[in-house]
Amino acid sequence: xQEVTQIPAALSVPExxxxxxxxxxxxxxxxxxxWFRQDPGKGLTSLLLIQSSQREQTSGRLNASLxxxxxxxxxxxxxxxxxxxxxxxxxxxxxxGSRLTFGEGTQLTVNP
Amino acid sequence: xxxISQKPSRDICQRGTSLTIQCQVDSQVxxxxxxxxxxxxxxxxxxxxxxxxxxxYESGFVIDKFPISRPNLTFSTLTVSNMSPEDSSxxxxxxxxxxxxxxxxxxxxxxxxx
Numbered sequence: 001x002q003e004v005t006q007i008p009a010a011l012s013v014p015e016x017x018x019x020x021x022x023x024x025x026x027x028x029x030x031x032x033x034x035w036f037r038q039d040p041g042k043g044l045t046s047l048l049l050i051q052s053s054q055r056e057q058t059s060g061r062l063n064a065s066l067x068x069x070x071x072x073x074x075x076x077x078x079x080x081x082x083x084x085x086x087x088x089x090x091x092x093x094x095x096x097g098s099r100l101t102f103g104e105g106t107q108l109t110v111n112p
Numbered sequence: 113x114x115x116i117s118q119k120p121s122r123d124i125c126q127r128g129t130s131l132t133i134q135c136q137v138d139s140q141v142x143x144x145x146x147x148x149x150x151x152x153x154x155x156x157x158x159x160x161x162x163x164x165x166x167x168x169y170e171s172g173f174v175i176d177k178f179p180i181s182r183p184n185l186t187f188s189t190l191t192v193s194n195m196s197p198e199d200s201s202x203x204x205x206x207x208x209x210x211x212x213x214x215x216x217x218x219x220x221x222x223x224x225x226x
Contacts, residue, residue: 043220044155046215046217049213091155097208100206
């Protein structure tokens with residue numbers, strides 16, 4: 001059974017700092033990995049999707065990497081801003097069209 | 113991308129009653145899913161809503177408690193039946209289009225059962 005773990009559970013940083021969120025998964029036979037953002041009481045916003053054949057994806061200040069063999073992914077946020085404060089969720093998909101298995105999330109607070 | 117709406121956005125219900133949540137997508141999609149997010153926890157898949165056939169439920173979830181309909185490729189409903197306080201959660205609809213592997217989520221329905 002696939003299990004997804006995110007470290008740290010919570011992170012508080014001053015504005016402008018670069019930061020890294022970690023995600024690990026137990027079964028490396030994944031189809032893709034997706035990073036989401038969730039604001040309090042809201043739905044999920046897709047940030048980045050990395051296919052199993054890819055090593056990284058970038059969108060603006062966000063960069064996600066994938067090391068499938070070791071079962072790890074990182075989300076790098078450059079020059080953090082207070083508006084980045086949210087919970088960040090990592091999820092893996094094992095086959096096309098199948099469910100996502102989520103981690104518990106990292107709650108990020110960026111202080112002005 | 114896909115734009116997803118859910119109704120209601122939130123509700124407060126009495127124990128023993130039922131609530132039906134609607135999910136509407138702005139385009140035809142192949143895959144629709146229903147997830148539950150209990151307070152302080154991550155998301156857990158309830159079922160996959162299949163168009164024209166019965167939903168496929170995950171372990172621990174049953175059709176009598178969470179009946180699902182999917183009459184066409186843009187719409188689905190999830191009913192939470194005979195509710196108890198343990199059903200208090202955010203319920204989210206998600207879709208996967210045939211053009212991308214990205215899953216898109218609706219804004220969620222926040223349910224409180226008293």
